[in-house]
Amino acid sequence: MSDQDQNSPENDPQLADKIKGSARQIWLAGLGAYTKAEEDAGKFFDRLVQEGEQLESKTRGVVGKQIRTVEDRVGEVRERATGTWDKLEHMFDQRVSGALRRLGIHRREEIEALEHRIAALESELTRLRDSSPLARDEEE
CATH class of the missing domain: 1.20.5 (Single alpha-helices involved in coiled-coils or other helix-helix interfaces)
Incomplete structure (x- = not known):
């Protein structure tokens, strides 16, 4: 080498x-x-x-x-x-x-109020008729 x-x-x-x-x-x-x-x-x-x-x-x-x-x-x-x-x-x-x-x-409330007033008036009218002297005379 x-x-x-x-x-x-x-x-x-x-x-x-x-x-x-x-x-x-x-x-x-x-x-x-x-x-x-x-x-x-x-x-x-x-x-x-x-x-x-x-x-x-x-x-x-x-x-x-x-x-x-x-x-x-x-x-x-x-x-x-x-x-x-x-x-x-x-x-x-x-x-x-x-x-x-x-x-x-009219409104429903107004009509219902009127119906109540009519019913009250009818019952008052019936009561007055029943208690009046004419109604007693007619029954007799």
């Missing part, structure tokens, strides 16, 4: 040992990095879960508050609409009653 062949890097035992040592160190560094990343990923995942839970609880509070606000507003609108509807119904009843009175048609 020539001097050049003996001095070539492929034939240098120290260089081969250095390369093997470097490769082993790279391999070990990779394993260490993998283990560290796995640990950090677990901690990172746990932190993300914790932050997600905090965000969820905050969001629930805000959403719950918004829902209560909307429900209150719906209640107010419902009350206003009911009040407006009641007023409208009352005005309609008054207008219809006025039109019926102008036509000479």
